Amino acid sequence: MTTRPGPLDVEVVRKDFPLLSRTVHGRPVVYLDSASSSEQPRQVLAAMDHYYETTHANVHRGVYAMAEEATRLYELTRTKVGRFIGATDPEREIVFTKNATESLNLVAHSWGRTNLSSGDVVVLTEMEHHANLVPWLMLAEERGVELRYIPVDGHGRLDLSDLDRLLDGAKLLGVTAMSNVLGTITPLAELAAAAHRAGALVVADGAQSVPHLPVDVAELGVDFLAFSAHKALGPTGIGVLFGRADLLAAMPPFLGGGGMILDVRLDRFLAAEPPHRFEAGTPPIAEAVGLSAAVDYLSAVGMPTIRAHELELTAYALGQLQDHFGDDCRVFGPPAGTDRGGVISIAFRDVHPHDLAQVLDQFAVCVRPGHHCAKPLMRKLGVPATARASLALYNDRHDVDVLIEGLTEAGRLFG
Amino acid sequence: MPDLEDLYREIILDHYRSPRNRGELPAPPAHRVEGYNPLCGDEVIVTIEVADGTLTDIKVAGQGCSISQSSASLMSGAVKGRPLDEVHRTIRTFKAMMSIHEATLGDDVEDGEPDTTSPVAANGHAAAEETVVPDLESIGELAALQGVVKFPVRIKCATLSWNALVQGLREVEQPAT
Numbered sequence: 087m088t089t090r091p092g093p094l095d096v097e098v099v100r101k102d103f104p105l106l107s108r109t110v111h112g113r114p115v116v117y118l119d120s121a122s123s124s125e126q127p128r129q130v131l132a133a134m135d136h137y138y139e140t141t142h143a144n145v146h147r148g149v150y151a152m153a154e155e156a157t158r159l160y161e162l163t164r165t166k167v168g169r170f171i172g173a174t175d176p177e178r179e180i181v182f183t184k185n186a187t188e189s190l191n192l193v194a195h196s197w198g199r200t201n202l203s204s205g206d207v208v209v210l211t212e213m214e215h216h217a218n219l220v221p222w223l224m225l226a227e228e229r230g231v232e233l234r235y236i237p238v239d240g241h242g243r244l245d246l247s248d249l250d251r252l253l254d255g256a257k258l259l260g261v262t263a264m265s266n267v268l269g270t271i272t273p274l275a276e277l278a279a280a281a282h283r284a285g286a287l288v289v290a291d292g293a294q295s296v297p298h299l300p301v302d303v304a305e306l307g308v309d310f311l312a313f314s315a316h317k318a319l320g321p322t323g324i325g326v327l328f329g330r331a332d333l334l335a336a337m338p339p340f341l342g343g344g345g346m347i348l349d350v351r352l353d354r355f356l357a358a359e360p361p362h363r364f365e366a367g368t369p370p371i372a373e374a375v376g377l378s379a380a381v382d383y384l385s386a387v388g389m390p391t392i393r394a395h396e397l398e399l400t401a402y403a404l405g406q407l408q409d410h411f412g413d414d415c416r417v418f419g420p421p422a423g424t425d426r427g428g429v430i431s432i433a434f435r436d437v438h439p440h441d442l443a444q445v446l447d448q449f450a451v452c453v454r455p456g457h458h459c460a461k462p463l464m465r466k467l468g469v470p471a472t473a474r475a476s477l478a479l480y481n482d483r484h485d486v487d488v489l490i491e492g493l494t495e496a497g498r499l500f501g
Numbered sequence: 502m503p504d505l506e507d508l509y510r511e512i513i514l515d516h517y518r519s520p521r522n523r524g525e526l527p528a529p530p531a532h533r534v535e536g537y538n539p540l541c542g543d544e545v546i547v548t549i550e551v552a553d554g555t556l557t558d559i560k561v562a563g564q565g566c567s568i569s570q571s572s573a574s575l576m577s578g579a580v581k582g583r584p585l586d587e588v589h590r591t592i593r594t595f596k597a598m599m600s601i602h603e604a605t606l607g608d609d610v611e612d613g614e615p616d617t618t619s620p621v622a623a624n625g626h627a628a629a630e631e632t633v634v635p636d637l638e639s640i641g642e643l644a645a646l647q648g649v650v651k652f653p654v655r656i657k658c659a660t661l662s663w664n665a666l667v668q669g670l671r672e673v674e675q676p677a678t
Contacts, residue, residue: 440543440566441509444652448505457542470542470564499509500567 091390096482099387102127103480110450116488119452121266121294121429121476123316126380130319133379134372145371146345146362160371163378164361170381171292171311172302173328181327181334181361182369186293187217189312189327190260192364193289194221196337197310198258204230207256209286211236211244211272212466213265216459217312218291222260236261238466242268242419249277253284261288263295263311267458267472268419269400269429271299278307287333293317297478298396298427300389303328315373320380324373327364334360341366392479396428399477403430403486410490414497418467428477431458434493437500439473445499446473449492451485507648508655509567512575517567522577524560526550531558532673536665538657543569547665551673556580556588561662568646568655573662575643580666588670594640595663598647599656 100106105125108115117125143153145160161177168176183189198221202208208222212235225231234252239245242265253259259281264271278288289310295301296311297318303311310329316322329337339346339357343366348356357363384392401422407415407430416433420426434442439455446453453475457464464470475489525533526548536545543565550558559581561573576595580588649659 438566440655440658441568444508444655445505456540464542495505499505500514 091388091394094387094391094395094479099480104128106480111448113450116451116485118475118485118489119454120478122454124297124319124478126319127383129383130376130379134376137372137375144368156371160374163374166378166381167326171296171328172304174304175331178331178360179328181364182374183325183327184323185325186312186314189325190217191221192327192340193310194225196340198225200338202231202257205232207232207234208258208260209234209252209256210260212238213268213463214262215266215291218260218262242270244272249280253281253286256284256286259286259288262291264427266294266429267431267460267463269427270419271425271427274306294427299393309333315377315380318380319383321373321376324370324377340364343367387479395479396477399481400428402483406486406490418472431472431474433469433472434496437496439471442473442496445496446492449488451489451492504651508652510645510648512642512645513567513571516571516574520570520574522560522581525562526558526560532669534665534669536661538661543658543661545573545662545665547662547669549669554585556583556585566658568649568658569661572646572659576662576666579640579643591640592663592667595643599650599660
């Protein structure tokens with residue numbers, strides 16, 4: 087694909103998001119917290135309403151028409167999501183979970199407990215979200231798995247100078263595709279190739295990348311990839327795990343219950359084939375319908391177009407922060423460029439992020455203060471917390487301008 | 502921005518920039534309690550010395566937002582060198598000031614521990630206290646923190662050091678057997 091993406095008509099996009107027209111403290115809301123959770127277009131809300139009003143029934147159980155329709159919609163989402171992220175065999179490679187966190191826990195629990203024992207090595211990075219840290223720390227505690235970390239350099243990028251030594255003898259590399267704190271887009275294809283050369287599998291945390299960048303798991307060469315619908319214009323309550331078909335086929339179930347079995351006797355059970363093996367209990371059906379509409383929406387706008395819009399807006403935001411505040415505003419992560427997404431974590435003078443977010447709230451600016459579920463990275467950066475503004479396809483330059491206005495007030499208030 | 506001016510009063514910003522009674526007393530003999538607010542990473546370390554029914558010394562360490570740190574500083578000044586019954590009276594008045602909104606937030610439990618950041622859990626007199634009109638005159642500068650109740654999320658910042666103090670006093674007054 088060498089064609090340049092067309093420009094994104096942000097005014098048209100914004101009209102699709104009902105929540106963006108509300109006011110807070112008498113001012114129009116400026117939503118800059120999409121890295122935490124995105125807003126939903128009315129198409130997603132309408133699809134879920136329509137499903138509940140016309141079709142709802144449990145899936146993979148009834149033989150009546152509505153149950154079949156619900157099953158078809160649910161399975162259609164699987165195919166659609168798989169194609170959206172480049173899975174070659176979506177019907178077997180896409181597992182629905184609760185969220186990206188559960189997807190990563192599924193890998194750690196099922197693949198990890200089958201394949202890792204004392205002394206085995208898992209390589210992670212210092213910029214992982216707790217969701218791609220704690221499940222592995224649990225394995226380390228439980229069975230003595232050795233964890234190694236790819237360090238973060240002074241620009242917020244991964245320091246790959248020692249990569250081959252770190253990967254030597256490793257069985258798995260767990261790495262984020264895009265940092266939820268620094269915005270850093272990691273060289274996933276390069277990392278996957280290096281991991282495979284060393285005989286390790288790759289599990290990627292795509293929670294921040296799938297909603298904002300074109301993602302193709304086959305091209306990237308990752309073996310597992312996790313993401314959440316609610317950060318990608320979809321509803322809460324449904325997440326996705328992509329797993330290579332041959333790997334999923336060799337993995338034991340994660341949760342047990344209805345829907346994941348072929349047969350159950352009083353002394354044993356026979357697990358279903360993937361992906362249903364990993365989907366115990368009634369799944370999030372309406373949420374799958376919403377996710378399907380979200381993928382349609384992202385696809386219609388076009389991921390290259392969304393990326394181009396956010397790239398331009400990120401450069402604008404970083405430029406404005408520098409122009410207005412200079413060294414008073416420390417931006418973590420790489421400078422604007424192709425290896426950076428629209429996640430902008432800042433330290434503003436000596437104003438605590440919590441106070442900063444409080445002042446910004448008076449401007450109806452929604453940012454997230456805190457450690458962003460990345461406490462090891464906070465320690466590395468030498469701060470207890472940051473204030474994070476994160477961009478999405480529905481943000482525009484005006485949103486950035488109001489952020490600047492709010493920061494200016496914070497500067498005045500805290501003198 | 503009238504609400505913000507109400508929250509970030511000059512006294513609060515002054516105590517944030519120049520915290521009083523900063524540091525830690527050697528423990529023992531002092532008694533040491535840590536308090537954490539996992540929401541924003543605020544932390545306080547309160548060390549106290551009690552002798553002959555008096556809170557003879559207190560120091561506060563830690564890091565966090567202006568509300569948590571200024572509240573800790575204001576608290577240390579309000580209770581240092583005071584008889585314990587007066588300290589408890591000040592705590593009750595402060596908590597009554599803070600509980601106007603917090604009482605409606607409900608109980609929550611973090612990390613399986615009882616929620617000691619809630620005044621309801623921290624002392625068993627919540628039901629009686631809800632009807633108490635806090636005597637703000639009696640607590641002097643501390644009244645500057647009353648703007649916090651308009652920002653319910655921040656009440657936990659303001660009460661963080663107070664809950665640590667309450668825990669410390671309880672442990673000193675009723676040592677675990």
